[in-house]
Amino acid sequence: xxxxxxxxxxxxxxxxxxxxxxxxxxxxxxxxxxxxxxxxxxxxxxxxxxxxxxxxxxxxxxxxxxxxxxxxxxxxxxxxxxxxxxxxxxxxxxxxxxxxxxxxxxxxxxxxxxxxxxxxxxxxxxx
Numbered sequence: 001x002x003x004x005x006x007x008x009x010x011x012x013x014x015x016x017x018x019x020x021x022x023x024x025x026x027x028x029x030x031x032x033x034x035x036x037x038x039x040x041x042x043x044x045x046x047x048x049x050x051x052x053x054x055x056x057x058x059x060x061x062x063x064x065x066x067x068x069x070x071x072x073x074x075x076x077x078x079x080x081x082x083x084x085x086x087x088x089x090x091x092x093x094x095x096x097x098x099x100x101x102x103x104x105x106x107x108x109x110x111x112x113x114x115x116x117x118x119x120x121x122x123x124x125x126x127x
Contacts, residue, residue, distance in 0.1 A: 005033030010083040011057070012108045014095035015043025022089050023048060026056045037079060038062070039108050043092070065107040076110035086112060 009029055013019050029036050038053040038061045050061035060069070067075045080086070088095065088108070095109070104110040 002033075004029065007034045007084040008082055009034045009036050010079055010086045010111065011036050011038050011053075012086060012088040012091075012112070013038065013040045013044035013048070013053070014088060014090060014092040014108065015041055015046060016090040016092045017047055018090035019044050019047035023052060023056055025087075025089055026053060030057060035059070037083070039079065039111065041095070041106055041108050043094075062107055065110055067107070076104075076107055076114045079107075080111040080115040083115070086115060088112070 011022065011026055011029065013022050026036050026038065036057040037059055038050070038057050040048075040050055040053065040061055040063050042063070045063065050063055053061050062075055062079065065076060069075070098105075098109050099112055102113065104113045
């Protein structure tokens with residue numbers, strides 16, 4: 001796990017009951033030395049609260065593309081540029097379809113689409 005020390009991971013949660021497992025993943029990533037920035041969709045908030053993810057990551061959770069904390073009002077650009085990796089867990093079928101069609105109607109899909117294509121790699125779970 002030494003390869004995670006000092007890495008900045010954006011952990012995106014799309015909607016799904018498996019969101020509760022992402023809390024454990026967040027804890028493991030931070031324990032391994034990564035900085036974890038959580039971004040949640042509105043659907044993910046129906047399964048787990050941003051407060052829980054904030055407590056585990058030690059960072060304020062982003063939930064809106066209109067977040068005023070960013071001075072340039074572009075959290076989707078800033079978050080994607082700062083990340084060494086973007087991990088979407090759980091990644092719902094709806095979210096996969098959204099990315100495949102290039103739809104970006106909330107912060108998580110916006111930052112995925114804004115991510116520079118160089119150095120990107122998709123890893124899909126296989127049964």
